[in-house]
Each structure stands twice: as structure tokens, then as C-alpha cells.
Amino acid sequence: MMTISYEYEGSLYVNLTNKCDCACVFCLRHNGHKGSIYADDLWLEHEPTRQEALDDLLARDMSQYRELVFCGFGEPMFRWDDDAWLIDELKERGVKLPPVRINTNGHANRILGRDVTPELKGRVDIVSISLNGADEAEYTAVTQPSTGALGWTDMLDFTKKAAQYVPSVVMTIVNKDKTEADIENCRILAESLGAKLRVREYIPD
Ligand code: SF4
Numbered sequence: 001m002m003t004i005s006y007e008y009e010g011s012l013y014v015n016l017t018n019k020c021d022c023a024c025v026f027c028l029r030h031n032g033h034k035g036s037i038y039a040d041d042l043w044l045e046h047e048p049t050r051q052e053a054l055d056d057l058l059a060r061d062m063s064q065y066r067e068l069v070f071c072g073f074g075e076p077m078f079r080w081d082d083d084a085w086l087i088d089e090l091k092e093r094g095v096k097l098p099p100v101r102i103n104t105n106g107h108a109n110r111i112l113g114r115d116v117t118p119e120l121k122g123r124v125d126i127v128s129i130s131l132n133g134a135d136e137a138e139y140t141a142v143t144q145p146s147t148g149a150l151g152w153t154d155m156l157d158f159t160k161k162a163a164q165y166v167p168s169v170v171m172t173i174v175n176k177d178k179t180e181a182d183i184e185n186c187r188i189l190a191e192s193l194g195a196k197l198r199v200r201e202y203i204p205d
Helices: 050-058 076-092 108-112 136-143 150-162 180-192
Strands: 005-008 011-014 068-070 100-104 126-130 168-175 196-201
Touching (some): 005 050, 011 050, 011 076, 050 076, 076 100, 076 108, 126 150, 136 150, 168 180, 180 196
Parallel strands (some): 011 068, 068 100, 100 126, 126 168, 168 196
């Protein structure tokens, strides 16, 4: 059984990929997990085609969801071309979408080899980027990007660019072992890039 989309707290989450260029220490993809707190069996045996994903979403009643969220068990921007296609197809078919959010590590421009942020315009209402640390050292220690320190600067650059095209850009951190000063530094950093900081409470595994 493959979970392409699932409901969580009134929103519809779309899961198209297991791929990621990071290896976050807290990631549920390690440790043999195949599900998450959100749904069981999120590990995709094969990546759904865009048509399979479209059929799945067309079977949903979009009017009942608070948001349509592209996240997944991996980094959703690996499949941005398909995400964008899906959003366009649904709209062309007259489906009225709730606000569209992407939860991302902010590495899309490096992954896809082009600046994709202008393509977010009119398609995505909220981009939520994992900040995960107040500086490069903390960030790379926690997220372990395959590109090393470039992962940090890529993520900051993506945030700044996305803020030019997307109405709401949010950077998130998990409140674990953080001082008030750490959080304040993250807030200053996020705001300097045109984003808002959202502090998420830590949920032990
Ligand atoms: S960026 Fe997300 S999917 Fe990738 S390793 Fe980190 S937590 Fe997991």
C-alpha cells in the first residue's frame, strides 16, 4: 500500500519522494522508520508518477482542507517539476485549492541546477524552510548536507529569493537545547531574509 497523500490536522499532505540530499540526525528516514507521527507507511516502494499523484488528488475533496502541503518522506523539491505540474493541472480542471505550502530544506536551486523561486509565484502560498541551527556549524552538524557548508548558504539564498515570489516564507527551528539568545538570533536571521521564524516544540521520538 503506497501513501501518496494523507490527512493530518485538517490539511492534506502529499508525499512523492523518499530522496533527500541531507541526513538530519532526527530524520525519521533513518532508524528503520517507515512511517511518522503523521501516517504509517510513508516510505514509497516506487515514486508515484505524476499521473498517479494527480488521480490520487482528484479523488480528494479539496474544499475540506486547510492547506495542501507538499512535504513527503524526503525533500519534495526533488520533484518540483511534478509538484508544479500537479498544481497547474488541478487548477486547470477547476479544482479550487486551499493555500499551497511546501516544506523544504531550501536546497532546490542546487538540486535542480537552476533558480526555481520565480516558478513558485502564483503556485505556492507558503514556503516553510527548516533552519535547524543559528549558524553554519550547527546547521551542518544537524542536517549533514551532501554538499557540506554549501547547504547552509544555499538554504539562506533560497529563502531570500523565495520571499520575493511567495506571500509567506517561514523558517522553522525545533526548540531543543536552545537558549533564548539562540532563538532570538534565528529570528533576526530569518527576518533579514524576508521570512518569519516559527519555533516548533520538540516531540521526542
Ligand atoms: S531534510 Fe528532511 S527529509 Fe531530508 S534528512 Fe532532513 S529531515 Fe529528513
